[in-house]
Amino acid sequence: MALVLHAGKTNKNVYKALIAAEYSGVKVELVPEFEMGVSNKTPEFIKMNPIGKVPVLQTPDGPVFESNAIARYVARSKADNPLYGSSLIDYAHVEQWIDFASLEVDVNLVNWFRPRIGRAVYLPPAEEATISALKRALDALNTHLASNTFLVGHSVTLADIVMTCNLYLGFTHLMPKKFTSEFPHVERYFWTMVNQPNFKKFLGEVKQTDATPAVAKKPAQPKEAAKPKKEEPKKEAPKPKPAPAEEEEEAPKPKPKNPLDLLPPSKMVLDDWKRLYSNTKTNFREVAIKGFWDMYDPEGYSLWFCDYKYNEENTVTFVTMNKVGGFLQRMDLARKYAFGKMLVTGSNPPYKVQGLWLFRGTEIPKFVLDECYDMELYEWRKADINDEAQKERVSQMIEEVEPFEGEPILDAKCFK
Numbered sequence: 548m549a550l551v552l553h554a555g556k557t558n559k560n561v562y563k564a565l566i567a568a569e570y571s572g573v574k575v576e577l578v579p580e581f582e583m584g585v586s587n588k589t590p591e592f593i594k595m596n597p598i599g600k601v602p603v604l605q606t607p608d609g610p611v612f613e614s615n616a617i618a619r620y621v622a623r624s625k626a627d628n629p630l631y632g633s634s635l636i637d638y639a640h641v642e643q644w645i646d647f648a649s650l651e652v653d654v655n656l657v658n659w660f661r662p663r664i665g666r667a668v669y670l671p672p673a674e675e676a677t678i679s680a681l682k683r684a685l686d687a688l689n690t691h692l693a694s695n696t697f698l699v700g701h702s703v704t705l706a707d708i709v710m711t712c713n714l715y716l717g718f719t720h721l722m723p724k725k726f727t728s729e730f731p732h733v734e735r736y737f738w739t740m741v742n743q744p745n746f747k748k749f750l751g752e753v754k755q756t757d758a759t760p761a762v763a764k765k766p767a768q769p770k771e772a773a774k775p776k777k778e779e780p781k782k783e784a785p786k787p788k789p790a791p792a793e794e795e796e797e798a799p800k801p802k803p804k805n806p807l808d809l810l811p812p813s814k815m816v817l818d819d820w821k822r823l824y825s826n827t828k829t830n831f832r833e834v835a836i837k838g839f840w841d842m843y844d845p846e847g848y849s850l851w852f853c854d855y856k857y858n859e860e861n862t863v864t865f866v867t868m869n870k871v872g873g874f875l876q877r878m879d880l881a882r883k884y885a886f887g888k889m890l891v892t893g894s895n896p897p898y899k900v901q902g903l904w905l906f907r908g909t910e911i912p913k914f915v916l917d918e919c920y921d922m923e924l925y926e927w928r929k930a931d932i933n934d935e936a937q938k939e940r941v942s943q944m945i946e947e948v949e950p951f952e953g954e955p956i957l958d959a960k961c962f963k
């Protein structure tokens with residue numbers, strides 16, 4: 548029985564096995580008429596890979612999932628395969644670079660890519676950390692490749708196959724020349740590899756991306772792939788054709804309506820309040836605060852106090868203010884459903900950070916808790932507006948009454 552690879556169109560994870568097979572003289576066939584999102588959801592497929600992802604390799608002894616494991620299996624199908632080097636230490640180094648390619652390079656590329664194309668939440672500080680971790684890895688790789696043509700020894704090994712397939716996503720979709728030119732030895736290595744005939748057969752003519760994709764405004768629309776479509780059965784290995792890196796990802800489901808849009812209508816119109824807040828320049832208490840309480844609808848909205856849990860860290864004023872600024876930026880996703888006021892108070896460090904938030908609904912919206920990681924940095928308590936003291940505290944926070952609870956206000960930021 549031949550080795551059968553379950554995957555639809557090819558992508559970097561599928562190329563690993565196909566290229567390893569080509570170097571090893573091992574026959575691997577692609578299963579005919581595979582349909583992403585359909586074939587990988589069948590009970591038969593789930594038996595082969597409980598997570599329902601591709602690729603899966605069907606072998607005479609049972610299925611194997613995970614693209615690196617599949618590539619290893621293919622390579623080991625040939626005895627004394629030079630893809631594993633020629634000594635125990637070569638073998639260890641091949642494994643070392645496979646892990647490095649996966650855990651230091653690929654993880655960071657994928658974590659950079661998915662939010663950009665709308666398949667994960669885009670958080671600027673998370674992206675910054677990801678790119679910095681990626682650069683650290685590429686820098687180490689660059690240093691190694693300054694004096695080595697290949698990752699291990701003097702010819703292509705499985706480590707080069709896995710590394711090049713992972714870099715392929717980066718070069719074709721994320722890292723334009725101005726990014727990679729910082730790593731000239733990685734560039735030289737990548738272009739040498741993709742031009743080896745056994746790579747070129749599957750990758751075709753590789754073109755470096757001109758730009759990092761702009762952040763998707765909305766999650767990507769369902770692709771054609773979601774619609775069942777007949778494909779010609781594949782007889783041979785696929786023709787060289789650069790495929791989008793995540794081509795095989797299942798099309799994302801259309802974004803469900805925000806549950807807050809399904810709440811019963813409220814007499815309070817958030818935009819009216821935000822307008823009143825912004826336009827009131829004098830007599831704030833009489834105009835804006837009075838207007839707020841006239842509008843406030845405790846059945847359609849709720850008010851929350853928050854206190855930063857780690858005030859002892861707030862020893863530098865601009866760092867503290869930036870922290871609050873970052874929080875408000877990350878709350879952008881709740882603009883339609885929230886209003887907030889954040890105060891930094893105190894005459895001496897450490898400063899106190901506390902806030903007041905108005906949210907649509909009687910609880911803090913779940914998507915805000917799930918998607919804005921700052922939320923867990925604060926203690927939250929619902930304001931009881933039947934308690935006059937708490938109601939007055941709400942008013943004072945909106946108005947930025949100074950001193951606030953006996954402390955000067957160092958900075959006040961409004962989310963509207």
Ligand SMILES: N[C@@H](CCC(=O)N[C@@H](CS)C(=O)NCC(=O)O)C(=O)O
Nearest residue numbers: 560600601602613614615795796797
């Ligand atoms: N770690 C896995 C990743 C596999 C993977 O993410 N496959 C994607 C296609 S590239 C998939 O099947 N996505 C469908 C899904 O997430 O359900 C491997 O290397 O094989």
